[in-house]
Amino acid sequence: MIDNGWDEFEIGAMLRSFDGAVKDIATTLQEDRPYSKNNSFTASVADWRIEKPVFNKDYCIDCQFCWIYCPDISIISRDKKMVGIDYDHCKGCAICVEVCPTNPKSLLMFEEKMDEDEALAGWPEKENKEK
Amino acid sequence: MSEMKKIKNLKEFSTSADRFEGANLLCPGCAHSIIVREILNATNDDLILSASTGCLEVCTAVYPYTSWDASWIHIGFENGSTAVAGAEAMYKALKRKGRLKQPDREPKFVSFAGDGASYDIGFQWISGCFERGHNIMHVVLDNEVYANTGGQRSSSTPIGSSTTTAPAGRVSYGEKQNKKDMLAIMAAHGAPYVAQVAPNKWKDMIKKIQHGFAVEGPVFINAMSACTTEWKFLPEDTIAISDLATDSLVFPLYEIIDGTKLNITYRPKNVIPVKDYLGAQGRFKHLFKPENKHVLDEWQKRVDEKWEYLQRREEAGV
Amino acid sequence: MAEKMELRDIEVWDGNMAASQAMRQVQIDVVAAYPITPSTPIVENYGSFLANGYVDGEFVMVESEHAAMSGCIGASAAGGRVATATSSQGFALMVETLYQASGMRLPVILNVVNRALAAPLNVNGDHSDMYLGRDSGWIQFDAYNPQNAYDLNFIAFRVAEDHEVRLPAMVHQDGFLTSHTAQGVHTLDDDTAYSFVGDFKPMNDMLDLDHPVTHGVQTEEDWHFEHKARQHHDLMTKVFPRIQAAFDAFEKLTGRKYNIVETYNTDDADAVVVCMGTAVETAVEVSNELREEGKKVGVIGIRVIRPWPYDQLLDALKGIKAIGALDRSSPNGTFGMLYNELAGTVVNGDEKKVLTNYVYGLGGRDLLKSQLREIYAELLANAEAGKPTTPLQQLIGVRGPKISFH
Structure with a gap:
């Protein structure tokens, strides 16, 4: 991601926490969550x-x-x-x-x-x- | 109305699935994230969050990483409250128009801001949001200083504290002004609920947050956030310093309901001297020079007077 | 469900009413606003529509213009149609948040009723506030009359909310001269107006609880430039095709034709003035009169100020020998914005053109037809001589000794 050019990310100063849809995240444990690569959990x-x-x-x-x-x-x-x-x-x-x-x-x-x-x-x- | 999360004890609470993530950039031992965790974990409802510019904001959404597992917005230093109020207005509009994507879910709207962003630069925005009665909770992460920019005084900085813009020096004992009483100001808005909380008293915190989520209208929470970097104590002592603050009554824990009814929610069994709290932090160490004894005396006097005042308010039920 | 309003085919509306009616018809979800002269009636009219059941969105009367745009940003990020209105000092107070709205790619619509900036305090129309917004990353449309103010609102919503664009847009009109001058305005019925803009299509909406999104991140030296480059690229390449498509569709729907650069009597012209706002209409009148006298003069009106219509202007200026750039804002130490931007536009062309600058109408001072006649006479002399015959910058209509530079 760090090498991405100006045309290689979603517009807006935004990030997604997860890949795809999540339901009931408040009761889903970390090991069961579809974290996106932009979630600091992955860092x-x-x-x-x-x-x-x-x-x-x-x-x-x-x-x-x-x-x-x-x-x-x-x-x-x-x-x-x-x-x-x-x-x-x-x-x-x-x-x-x-x-x-x-x-x-x-x-x-x-x-x-x-x-x-x-x-x-x-x-x-x-x-x-x-x- | 969604069901309140049942939290009988700490063991039960520890089954919570955090919606605030690690590998954020907050200092080791920072109380901000302890407070944020306690607040977010107090509910299983969906959350729409905002943060005003400050430590929490610059440490949790630095591209390409976010530490937030709920929708979150940052605009500027002064307007986090209005940002989430705007989102709350949109929620109401889309609900009325039948355009919510998950119409059966009722998110909570929470704005996080430091004392600088709440007591100083964002004061007008918060006042506006409260006057208009948005259904939001504004949480001050009150570390009594502009910590994000390296320790400048704010109107929350207490008397005698040494900051970079009001430092203690040969002829000065540091901050000359007394801390602004934001709780009284916000209560005067007629807000349904305002409360002071501290992360070491987690049960008191959860109770107040859940109460805040349950009421209709704007809720103001002032959360003491002991700052290892600017208060100058070791990172491992964050909870110990917080205990000193609440047990010396420097940070009394209380709530004001509907702008008037004041309840004290924590009474220390053994009240400790204020100087024990001050002495544990580098920002006050110059107060222990003989020439500054009058500031220490002043401190104890003010804390005693405030405690007396709170007790009388509580007793009078007004 | 909001009540529909029966409109006559032609209503007598001032520019403020025209803008507020358009805002009503596109069924905005959240308006967060703060009143300021001369845009106050937009906010008042909208409040009256709400009070009478013609609006079912949220109307948040905030405590300042900064909070108005802050609330709009939060509402827009939450996922819905958002707009507000302001002028002058209020616009200036909003400036911080203007950059935030555009950087976050939120399609907020802002009606700006142009007014001078203090000091000295002045409530009347000039273009100082409009110029202040020109580097903020917004699309800027300029209306010359109430009809334009009405029509361009629909264009603005349609373009700004397009997922290929996702940039906020301002619709400018001149304070008092347009905002408080009632004229006949051809209307669209509520359904037709709404359909032209269409349903709001959310994108990265915070209220989509199954897809949590973080808005308003921090980017430092490793990412900031890429984000700004992306925004600039999209302004430079994606906006004009969408505006043109919207203008084409609008013409098909209403018969009213808009152009990114408006030209009047320019085909064989030797000299033109380039201007904005109500000055365009006055200049067209003078140009028509001078044409009858056999003088080859025309008018170029800037319809879209940002992005700057470089190609369209090069095309419009083909064959024209002398250009007068008319700026209604104090340049405060340089040439006027239009002069500078036009200079940058023509400098690399093959044709030699003489470009001069006129600063006029500050603080609501009238631009007189007699002044335009003088300007045209000077421009024709420049065209004839192939070089400036006057100082490059002149302030016109100001009391005291003649004031000019370079």
Whole structure:
């Protein structure tokens, strides 16, 4: 698309979100949507990150705080369960880690290049909170 | 009238299918998209949206990408409210003339704008839309500064804040004016519903948005949008800063129904000092110099007075 | 369903009424408007049609002209027929949104009742507002009388809404001279008028809930030029064939013939004036009188200002030796727009032509027949001499010492 000439796009300063018709988009999950190539869902901001959140399902209580406070629609929740992280759209802000209430946290930030298994292997123990 | 979406708890809410997409260009940790997600997910109805020029607009529709899964329009800085009001007028006309393509569906019309586009340059357009009674919701993403252009003061910028056009310096503590009370102004239009919301209090937000969608006529929502870039705090602290704002009563959460009836919708169990909120942000750090103590005192006094006023209004039922 | 209005074959209408009747007959879905002299009666007439059941669209009385065009843009993007009217300062306030309407390729129709721009404040007709719109990417039609104002509205809707065009269009008429001067106007009945324009055909309509569309994107250095190039290309190549086709169809329907460039007494003319608005009719009268005196003079009226009718003008100016460009707007530091555009049109031709500029009628000052006679005399002298015999630019009809440049 970036190489298209002036005669190779639809007129008007406009874009389409989907290819073809969509019905009930408010109840259609992302994996079932016919996104157009112009929908930012098809793009990635993974290279914005220096650190990435890693999800450890062993400690997760599915409270969904991470889901609601994620600014980048990058917490994947299905059927009321936290499933994982969308690394194409996560910008590494770490809000999910901050709002995670479990002990130890179910989400922690690691260096972007860190292997996920390695991150999970080194997960901290439950913290004894003072007071 | 379409059915209201049932959202009993956060687990249930998390089954929502977002109509706002990632890989937009908003800063990491931006509260704008948290607010937008909460509002859009509050309904399953179709949406017709507009955005005035500002962070949200320039970060979500940069050719060749759009982050919007509902129809959306941007015209200019000042006229997003009127853009969506125009669309609402067209909806009414086509409905009357029997030319709607999906006549059984009743879309909601929402205009998003920053505080600059609402309190300042777009003020007249919003006032016109509210006076005429369009069936629209205008949402201010209130980060108290022209963030898109690098942090200039707006009439929403609070006293003592350091901005690029009213910076703190050797002889100045920054912004000299108090934040404009837009809620009072919009309530004075006789709007059926105006409310102040914050993204950290998601349940309060959803309730107000759903109420706003249910009433006929123009609805004004002022949403506190903590700005990691211009308020100067770490991106991961967006929700923590928002909690400080609502728990210090710097951002009291309340609603005004039919222009008069005021309800406080959130009462912190432990009200924290205003300086805890101010101290967490770089934009206020100069206030903690000894010579600026009077501004801190002034801040606490104003917040106390406003809270007192809101409580008396609520009590009096006017 | 809106009531139909019974019209006589010929109604006595001023230009404002003619425009508002056309707006009623094409069954606009949304009019968002704000009143300003001298276009106010268009908005008032429309309000009266609505109040009496002749209009079933939405009529949104907004708080400024900027909001009027903003509302029109939102309504048009939503997917339906949209129009408004304005003048002068209101037009100036709208300018930002004019570029947005055209860049978004939304076929809004704007009736512009031409009026001077302050300061000093003035409510009367000149072409300052019309000239202000000329780089905004709109199609601009010019009416010389109430009949034109009526007819050109139908042409404008038909051309602008064509999916090959999808560009907004202005129909200009002179403030007061046309807008408030009642004349006999040949009418179309409601059904015929509506059928000529046809049903509105939506395109990228926001209200098509199954096809969400994002309108008004941002484009930076990687995409902006391509969008502007596309719009310019479409203005340069797609508009005139559609206008011509609409003029042809309109002639077939009504017998009234319009041309992209109107010519009067030009066939064997030595000298012509090129002008717009009511000046065309005055000039035609003078030209007719001078023809009787054996003087070979004619008139060229610009019917379509944007896109600029380069080919049509080259053709119309064939064999003509002296041209007077009559500009009814203060050029403020250069030649008048018509002079400059005509110079650009003829400069590469084979024929040598003498081109001079007359600035007239600012703020509603009358253009007198005696002044046109003098202009023609000067132009004929230029034609004879093969070079200018007067200063290149003269301001005519202004008190004080003679004022001219170059």
